[in-house]
Amino acid sequence: MIRHTVVFSLKHEPHSLETKRFLHDAKKILTGIKGVTHFEQLRQVSPKNDYQFGFSMEFADQAAYTRYNEHPDHVAFVRDRWVPEVEKFMEIDYVPLGFG
């Protein structure tokens, strides 16, 4: 399992129609891509950083994650929506520790 997360802020006002539209479209587009599981849209609430939102999704393995990254719908989403509308972001990917 790979859990792909991204914490980000939008260029739009937080409660604007543009923000609502971005989140709605992101969910629709990204969850439509095969291999995406446990998709979550989250609000970032810690005062220790100033990101506004988070997405979290899981893939069965690296092959599924790679297929997602290279999928035309993902590529188009990044080009047409993410790049123009996202102010800043940070990607964090996790696998279970499997320790000991």
Added chain:
Amino acid sequence: MIRHTVVFSLKHEPHSLETKRFLHDAKKILTGIKGVTHFEQLRQVSPKNDYQFGFSMEFADQAAYTRYNEHPDHVAFVRDRWVPEVEKFMEIDYVPLGFG
């Protein structure tokens, strides 16, 4: 629900006994605090940042999260283990978007 996450790097070598001990003790101490649920220890694998590990845990509400923060076992863990052994970290807290 509040999901408290922290991504971090240790001062120890990644595969050292000190790293193993830190992770083992952190799990034991933090999961022993009332109100901590869905505790996870994760390995950070994205090449787009250089953090090594992540912890994720959930609280029912802000009151439970506050009790955790102020719990003597948490305060002692931060003072005696986190501050001396952690090289750098970033806290990210999420709540469900509850949109629309």
